[in-house]
Amino acid sequence: MRAIHILQERCVVLPLNNVDTDQIIPARFLKGTVRDGLGAKLFADWRYDPEGKPRPDFILNQPAARDARVLIAGDNFGCGSSREHAPWALLDFGFQAVVSTSFADIFRGNSLKNGLLPIVVDSETHHQFSSNSGCEVTINLETCTIIRPDGAAISFPIDAFARHCLMNGVDELTHLLGQEEAIATYERRLP
């Protein structure tokens, strides 16, 4: 995983609440055995009509979305299925962060493990971003702040360990493998 410190990218707004992972990547695209290539199917049923042609009214098909790297999403983004294909698809499409007022637990965990930043902000901050589609968003992991369109730097919460992993480009498995002694000790106690 590559290390992330500061992200400065343009955003696009998807103003719906409770977007589930079945919408992010429909189940019929989960039959592969690799992680790559899912970006083409991101939000497939919203992006394409039944003939496979892009729907011009869907936000990600509009020119403004082309180089957006931050998704401004509604409450409880990523609910439903645990499929890690959801953050894989978002990353493969080009997103590097999702900003919302809340995330579903499993989606948030899956995103952090893949270097997709799930940033939780208050509703006022969220409102500023969602009414400024296309604006630039600066996310600073060193200071744990996000810069709002009005220039204010707002702190966001992030787990200390997840932050450490993101900033150093290390993954959790490395840390777990380092606990071998404790795990072996625990296993000796098992009935």
Place this chain on the structure above:
Amino acid sequence: MKKRTLFEKVWDEHIVCPETEQTPAVLYIDLHLIHEVTSPQAFTQLSELRLGVRRPERVIATMDHSTPTDAPAPGGRRVVRDSQAAAQLRQLQINCDKHKILLHDLDHPQQGIIHVIAPEIGYTQPGMTIVCGDSHTSTHGAFGALAFGIGTSEVAHVLATQCLLQRRPKTFAIHVNGRLPRGVTSKDLILSIIAKIGVGGATGHVIEYRGSTIDALSMEERMTVCNMSIEAGARAGMIAPDETTFAYLADRPASVDRQKASERWHDLRSDEGAAYDRELTFDASDLEPMITFGTNPEMAIPIRAPIPKPNDNVSVQKALQYMGLSSGRSLLGQAIDVVFIGSCTNGRLLDLRHAASVVKGRKVAPGVRMFVVPGSQTVKKQAEAEGLDHVFRQAGAEWREPGCSMCIAMNGDHLEPGAYCVSTSNRNFEGRQGAGGRTFLASPLTAAASAIRGTITDVRELMGAP
């Protein structure tokens, strides 16, 4: 001594390294369930890192999501026509062979949906930590296990270390009291709980279901409740084990040394006066059969109630538009195309008995296709021994091979665009049962009644006098 909840007892017992501000806890996992869809990339990661599976005897695999439900030719084997699905299934076989993991493949006599087979074979036990790359792992909490869904990266973590890094979730007690009225099942109960607290209502929490209503439920009904905990955003759902649990476990093939285990199991309940982060009390005695009208499980209403007005709620507006419904009237009489009985929510023997009790001696309405998909081979055999397959076939329903089937529509069973389906599964998300398909979630009773009339029906109208 500190008074602890059921969750805290199970959590504490599995701590390998305690949580600090800087690092999450290292939590030991007793049982790891895997299936074909969310495991291949995890095994790839293991080989890339040249790691093995630490405790293969603690891993159980099945094939369920992308498996066809067509009957094999007599004496033959089940055939997978979709080449991608076939490749995925083959990969699971290879991975399990290589790492010596017990696999319930398509021809295994106990094959079935992972959350149906693990409890029925007896792998699922009270007090365990159980994970699976699947959000409905919450089902196993019905036994007083701490069971939750994980992503594929975490599947790799557990394969390699038998542990997970976890922050301690919060606790949420839902007290349910009163007797479920006639025609109202545990599916209706959990749908009304979700309608009340919302699809994100329990995010970050482990729910413990308690109270007289829960005590009176069978294990199958408890599994239906815990199964849908994730639809309220909960990390897990749990129910303290009791005599009902112990009786269920007594004749499971994979049961452990009962004497020794049951001493530990009896302590698995929240101490009197233990504190929860949140609590909610719920009265079950005035519940009605529930049905969803929208595109997530919180958009559920009593079957006679009018569809609510969206006002400025964009998500509800969008849901009604997708569903082709307008607010103000009830769903009764709404024409349907398909009925699906199955899934890890309602694909167990009791569910099939419920559906069969309604269908018996009647015919599925012309133009309606009714799928009955047992949750496992074991369920299928038990149902056939009781003659339920006959009841369904006589009525004109299809009796199929076990699998997830139309719950997720990965295996070829799917709705046509625009089709309406009453489904006993757990998700009415847009396209969940096939692109453009429109789902009404309900109990097996409601689904069966709707199949008979061809329209959404209050099952109580078809039930004899009490």
